[in-house]
Amino acid sequence: MTVPQPVIAASGLVKRYGDFTAVDGLSFEVAPGESFGLLGPNGAGKSTTMRMIGAVSTRTGGGLSILGLDPDRNGPDIRSQLGVVPQADNLDTELRVRENLLVYGRYFGLPRRTVAERADELLAFAQLEDKGDAKVDALSGGMKRRLTIARGLINDPRILLLDEPTTGLDPQARHILWDRLFRLKEQGKTLVLTTHYMDEAEQLCDRLIVVDHGRIMAEGTPAELIRRYSSREVLELRFGSDRNEEVARALEGSGDRVEVLPDRILVYTADGEAELERIVDAGLHPRTSLVRRSSLEDVFLRLTGRSLIE
């Protein structure tokens, strides 16, 4: 059996804008059919990396191969095999919903008939069958995103790039979108997505890199990262904003690690309930307490000392 060639291979990837280094030596590979995530706060270099993978922005240094081709030389060829869902919708608001798909499909040199068939299939996939003749501006934010995803699939791409796919959507719209993306993943589509939402990364990514200041802080599956950088459970305690600091000193040595945030104290431990009991027995009475599973949020906090969404 041969190992499948990675569809994306980056080594020491660098992007500089003048003195500012947005991406500072990223190396990673994405296998076909994999769902790969770039997780990091705003300004970490995720979108810049996506633009380089998308063969629109040229790299300043390092190596990058997409589908075995160099984006500097074969930009249009590579882009003919990608589906791109940008952070800000760029649907044509002067056209109607279905027309957006028709026009976009033609960019790939597809025959009109093929494009029309696919447009109908994709409207169904995006749950927009009855909106085909609607104006784009009449769609809700969630519908626009789904239309953008449908547009990104019009060429049946080898790789679908999604930059912050659910940012700005309400919880219900996010869940609908995740469901659609999960279906694509099940169909074996290669997905690359950036996000600063932990739950999104945990649900959709087989593997991810945590990026901060343009560098990779960690790499692995969500479960691996949590195992490696956090404890099984987290005990969240609130003593009131003015008391947190003071109590934190008394809590030193509790669990594996204690993290003090402005509004709460996090105690990392294998058994949250037992830890809480010990703390209460010691005479400390939090106003509220909560035991939860560790998440990628905790991984990020551990790696960077900052929370993802400030």
Add this chain to the structure above:
Amino acid sequence: MSDETAAGLAEGAATDDARGALAGGSRPRRFGAWYVAEHRFLVMRSYGQTILVTGFGEPLIYLYAMGVGLATLVDQNLGVEAGGVGYLVFVAPALLCSAALTTATIEFSYPVLLGYKWNPTFSGMHAGPISPGQIVDGLVISVVLRLAATVVIYYGFMLLFGAVPSPSGWLAIVIATLTGMAFGTLLMAYASTIRDDTGQLAMVERLVVLPLTLFSGTFFPLSELPWFLQWIGWISPLWHGTELARVATFGYPEPIWLTIVHVVVLLAMTIAGWVWSRRIAARRLAA
């Protein structure tokens, strides 16, 4: 028309993926500009009614008001001195070129600003296999065809009004289209540079397009202007276009070298604006 050449693969590294990509990129590389034009036509259809109404209404109103109404006054007062023909014949080619310039102004101003900024469809095209240069080429193709259609209709009305004595008059269709492009591609280049929209395009319309229309030998020969204003004509594509169109429609007497200058200036402006627009597009979309 593609910016990036289809470079081959690294020796022996041809994977199925890479072969698929090279095959997928081949049609967009060849026809990408045309796909952009198709997109523009579909957008134009959304304001198709306006295009039709202005396309037919404008020549009718202008030729009647200037060529018939104003002409009665002018011809009575001057005899038929302006170029040796009646005022209708004198002013009609100017109105034709001016209509082309106005249409080009519409198509190369807000749609360009929109595509880069307010409704960034250009970045959407570029995320697909279309190169920045092809986006510009596609706009040029779509506007040339839109202009040609507008000008043909206008010319039809000129024939109806009896404003074209010369058999070579049809050349004015090409000349007017070129006049529109000469100004239009330069305007496109300027509109491509706008990052913060503070109403620059409205200023261009008021401070550039309107004076050009008035001082380009449109309604009266350039020689009637005081000498310190005549330079406006020389840098104005509308003056060069109008003079050239007059040569075509009624054999306006001018030295042959001047006719050549008109053609060269119009072509040079068109090409300069086009090339400049392509450069800006490449810089702006691939940052």
